Amino acid sequence: MRSIADAPVGIELWFDFASPYAYLSVMRIEEAAARRGLAVAWKPFLLGPIFSAQGWESSPFVLQKQKGAYVWKDLARQCRKHGLPWRQPSAFPRGSVLPARVALWGGGAPWVAEFCRQAMRLNFAEDRDIDTVEAVGGVLAALGLDADAAIAQACAEAHKPLLRRQTEAARAQGIFGAPTFMVRSKMFWGNDRLEDALDFAAGLAAPGPARA
Amino acid sequence: MRSIADAPVGIELWFDFASPYAYLSVMRIEEAAARRGLAVAWKPFLLGPIFSAQGWESSPFVLQKQKGAYVWKDLARQCRKHGLPWRQPSAFPRGSVLPARVALWGGGAPWVAEFCRQAMRLNFAEDRDIDTVEAVGGVLAALGLDADAAIAQACAEAHKPLLRRQTEAARAQGIFGAPTFMVRSKMFWGNDRLEDALDFAAGLAAPGPARA
Numbered sequence: 001m002r003s004i005a006d007a008p009v010g011i012e013l014w015f016d017f018a019s020p021y022a023y024l025s026v027m028r029i030e031e032a033a034a035r036r037g038l039a040v041a042w043k044p045f046l047l048g049p050i051f052s053a054q055g056w057e058s059s060p061f062v063l064q065k066q067k068g069a070y071v072w073k074d075l076a077r078q079c080r081k082h083g084l085p086w087r088q089p090s091a092f093p094r095g096s097v098l099p100a101r102v103a104l105w106g107g108g109a110p111w112v113a114e115f116c117r118q119a120m121r122l123n124f125a126e127d128r129d130i131d132t133v134e135a136v137g138g139v140l141a142a143l144g145l146d147a148d149a150a151i152a153q154a155c156a157e158a159h160k161p162l163l164r165r166q167t168e169a170a171r172a173q174g175i176f177g178a179p180t181f182m183v184r185s186k187m188f189w190g191n192d193r194l195e196d197a198l199d200f201a202a203g204l205a206a207p208g209p210a211r212a
Numbered sequence: 213m214r215s216i217a218d219a220p221v222g223i224e225l226w227f228d229f230a231s232p233y234a235y236l237s238v239m240r241i242e243e244a245a246a247r248r249g250l251a252v253a254w255k256p257f258l259l260g261p262i263f264s265a266q267g268w269e270s271s272p273f274v275l276q277k278q279k280g281a282y283v284w285k286d287l288a289r290q291c292r293k294h295g296l297p298w299r300q301p302s303a304f305p306r307g308s309v310l311p312a313r314v315a316l317w318g319g320g321a322p323w324v325a326e327f328c329r330q331a332m333r334l335n336f337a338e339d340r341d342i343d344t345v346e347a348v349g350g351v352l353a354a355l356g357l358d359a360d361a362a363i364a365q366a367c368a369e370a371h372k373p374l375l376r377r378q379t380e381a382a383r384a385q386g387i388f389g390a391p392t393f394m395v396r397s398k399m400f401w402g403n404d405r406l407e408d409a410l411d412f413a414a415g416l417a418a419p420g421p422a423r424a
Contacts, residue, residue, distance in 0.1 A: 074400075
């Protein structure tokens with residue numbers, strides 16, 4: 001058996017489909033990771049219960065008016081900087097349970113990365129609801145998948161608890177926002193740390209003496 | 213008379229001496245601005261009243277336990293990345309009224325930049341209180357200034373209202389955290405936006421057609 005230390009080093013992206021800064025990372029991570037020879041593990045979860053546990057009834061971008069006013073300007077600038085399409089969502093935060101269930105059910109399947117990007121694009125470039133069978137089904141169908149079967153499976157009683165468990169796992173690791181990158185047990189929070197997280201992972205993956 | 217549009221473009225750094233992410237920017241900004249031919253305006257203010265207005269009795273790094281646990285690791289990594297000394301302060305957030313009064317009283321004097329760096333260094337590299345006559349006086353004396361006279365002036369009744377007014381001005385502009393960079397009326401929040409803010413300012417300062 002291989003030990004954990006032998007396992008290939010990758011990067012985990014913990015995100016909520018409702019998070020606009022996670023949109024930036026979801027769109028950018030695969031190419032940036034591939035340049036360093038790293039694999040991405042997609043880890044959708046729900047921020048709502050994490051925020052609730054802090055006594056917040058919504059996103060800090062809603063609850064803190066001045067921060068809220070700022071972040072939409074910042075997001076527009078960040079998208080321009082990274083060459084990503086952007087339209088400020090007319091509803092925020094959007095429900096994100098169904099795309100999260102589908103991505104989580106998909107696990108490590110090859111279509112999951114593109115599914116995540118397309119669902120994020122609906123929310124943050126096309127200003128569309130994403131928590132509907134129509135929206136999620138449309139993305140799945142465009143990927144050549146049997147949308148009805150996938151949604152039925154993802155929402156089946158056997159798979160429903162996955163999302164609550166994933167969100168619990170996020171909280172248990174100390175995750176308090178999104179996007180959050182995990183490399184082995186090291187946490188990097190925020191789209192601004194994507195490159196640092198990848199560089200750290202690449203350093204672990206590189207042959208040579210072990211690094212701290 | 214010159215209009216505002218003719219005034220040289222610079223960058224304003226709004227900060228609290230208690231803010232660890234502001235420490236990163238205070239240490240880095242002058243060199244980074246000089247590389248782009250930009251002047252820095254130092255704008256000390258107090259975060260306490262800004263946080264209070266949101267109903268917070270302390271820093272979010274204290275109130276939000278999981279975020280608090282994370283940011284100290286992030287700060288250590290960021291300091292390593294930028295080649296800055298770092299020791300996690302044993303008291304947080306530290307009182308910062310006296311250094312703020314002195315820096316504000318100093319205004320655009322040439323010693324203010326180095327004063328700000330040295331006071332920040334005391335807090336975040338040497339784990340020392342900075343809200344004392346001893347600490348602030350020590351920094352001023354090391355800069356060759358008459359420490360007693362400077363502190364007396366900065367704390368005189370005529371100058372005391374400056375800090376409250378500056379903090380009010382921060383809030384009126386929508387500033388909700390530190391460091392915050394202002395370039396004309398554009399706001400950039402957080403040490404991670406220092407380069408973006410400088411690049412934006414440099415774009416405005418460059419000769420050629422006006423830019424949006």
